[in-house]
Amino acid sequence: MHTEDTLDKESSPLIHGFTGSLNRNKPSKHKILFVDDDSNVINSLRKVFSLEPYDILFTTNPREAIALTRREKPSVVICDMRMPDLSGVDVLQAISEFAPHVGKIILTGHADLNSSIDAINLGQVDRFLSKPCKDDTLRHAVAELIEVFQIRLETEQMNQSLAEKVYELENFQQELNTRVDERMDEIKQVNSLLDQSRKDIKLQYLSAIRVFCNFLDLRSPALAAHSRRVADLSRILAQQLGLDESEVQEIYIAALLHDIGKIGLPDRTLFTPFASLDGEAQASLLKHPVRAQTVFLSLPDMGEVSTIIRHHHERYDGQGFPDGLIGASIHIGARILAVAEDYDELQQGWLADQKLSAKDAARFVSNASGRRYDPEVIRALPSALEEYGSTPLEHEQMVSAKTLKIGAVLTRDFTGPDGYLWGAKDQVVNGRMITKFRDGEKVIGHPMKIYIMKPKALAERH
Template identity: 35%
Template sequence: MNQSAIASTTTTATLLCVDDEPNILSALRRLFRSSGYRVLTAESGSLGLEILEREPVDLVISDMRMPVMDGARFLAQVRRRWPDTLRVLLTGYSDIGAIQDAINCGEIYRYITKPWEDHDIVLLVRHGLERRQLEMEKGRLEALTARQNEELKALNQSLEAKVEARTRQLRAEHNATVAANNKLKQNFVTTIKILSSMIELRAHNQPGHARLVADLSRQIALALGLEARESQDVFIAALLHDIGKIGFDDKLLATPLTQLHGEALGQFRKHPVRAAELLMPLEELRGSAAILRSQLERFDGTGFPEGTAGLAIPVGARILAVAADYYNLQQGAMVQRHLRPEGARSLIVGASGTRYDPNVVAAFRQIVEGGGKGDTTGVELLSGELLPGMVLARDLVSRDGLMLLSADHVLDARMIQQVQDFETKSARRLSIWVRPPRNTG
């Protein structure tokens, strides 16, 4: 509060003068009214208390020597009942003991001796009121600060609670998004596997041919240290490596590669380009499309469609060429007779550096000669041994090549019952590979 505001407040203050001598009261009334104060008077302490009960008073000036109730007792009651009212003692004699009582009991602001100097008493009152106003303002500001601090504390607590609640909400939304994204990825791969099974039905391959090629391709990719995205592209390309043959007639599909000539051979050599064109519209499959386009390229540069050589051929295509040919040789798709695994392996090793990438062949040999199972971990169980919460380690495929459930599917009681019913109706036992139940703690 500035000085002008204090001066305005003090000049409109209300004073109460208490004295048993009327002439003293008249003198005080004239003096303070001329200074702009509102002045009330009482000729005894009891009358002064009555006025205080009716009127708000800023400052009391009381004479010390009064009958019945002296100034010390009067001011003591004022202090007890109206502690914010400033108290001044007016005394006309040098009674140190009485002044001490007034100071101790009434906690007076100042005492003035009679006769007084007008200028001094007016200045004393003005300073006292200014001090009172400052103390009241200080108290108001302290109360305001305390209240605002409490409000700020409550606001901070509210904000912290809101932030915590929002954080929990965002975390839940993030977890839900991650779960949904993982589910979409799983469904995406499952859809590719279903499409691969449909292609096999048209291509006259043995049931599960594409999955064998895909599993071997992924194992080679892991052995060569390819990143997860590259390995995924290789795996999907292997599942769909025959998609470009979808328009072939039955005769062309049934003819081994070494028996194809002329127009039929030319049509066969175009299937990688057609496969890439089918997949190019899908952003997620463009890496796999590039692999499929180059699957018939040879390491020595005599392949199709561009005659790309060596490391210029996408690494996924170099891997797919080895994995696909390994099983095609066993199934009679490349030569008239069906080779045994060791015979197919021998031909691939013999073509290292010409048809195939030597590094890919080395990784291939390490896998097939070491009997590795790559990432097909798990144990094989009977359907009656399945428990809810177990996770499929491999795709669940029927003897006819129909994919019933994809790998990583979490089994529940209803699904286990359906698997058991399928075995009963088909009279054939399924090959069920599972991992232990997932930890949900």
């Protein structure tokens, strides 16, 4: 039987009421509900918050507190632990059933282990404070929970939006079959990273990863392509650092999905250097790691992935966001992802005012070792970039001079064995070039690595 079912059977509060915000210069958007059978405590709490920009609700009747919450929709409920008839845990448990987003604080002068456990498990309590509680501590706790309340509401809205988009994806699955087939290589790569003993469990959320990847691609092909490049470099860096297979897998998945929190942001916010954005756009962009983390927290086996995503904008010197973590307290996956993402964004012109070459981007991140980035990760970067540079990207394939054909389009500058540029990026291959390439291949005695555009990508280009 739910606690709230017996609400209307008896209701005789000693005091109850409403006090509007006393600070008229800051109209309140939030209500705070105080619940305590001691009217003196109620009056003390009202005094503590009299100058805060909140509307105050109060009652000494725990049953009325449930009805007040349902009717007035407060952002935070501060409740005494021990009260006649219903305990604070009973009240907050009933509230959690219809208002899970509300911040919940238990105040008690009789804290014990069992009651603390019940408060957390049954009442879904966010803070557990002992009486007497300092005014500043209480005000700080309420301010924090109002922020949590807002994030929870935003998360629900984003989840609802994601659910609607997933439904659209299902309806248009036939149109997306071609794109899904192209992305299956990514899923196969993720599958190859799975530990065999955990494969059955992991398969449960692979479909979700695919949906999120497709959703990101629908929102912005450029953002999705960025995520795939970052994922490839992050995987190589993790392997260069000697991380085990499961860690490499988690870092790869986190890199694929790290920008999910940017869905819903306008293109100008996404692709403009941070320093050039206005304050509102900057504030919105700074929230994307936390938004992304909340999406994956409830999915099985995504705890580490969501942590990496939350902290991939932390800095090694502690000047990053959202938590200001420093050094080794930042997850190694987040430290790797920070290097890989900035290396790619510098080349896209999203991080600085102008696009950098791959060489200059590598120099930029290397010069920030020990400040923005983990020195250990930076030490692994040169060898990782060498391997990354030899891996064909999604739109290209690697051929030798023997298999190179007239009409192919180079996707990278090609430097010959003599150290001179033999072919420039986007140059169309002609017969004279093929002859020169094949002669060079005979001289060095082994196939050369020539990167050209895939036929399908070439067709789409035209």
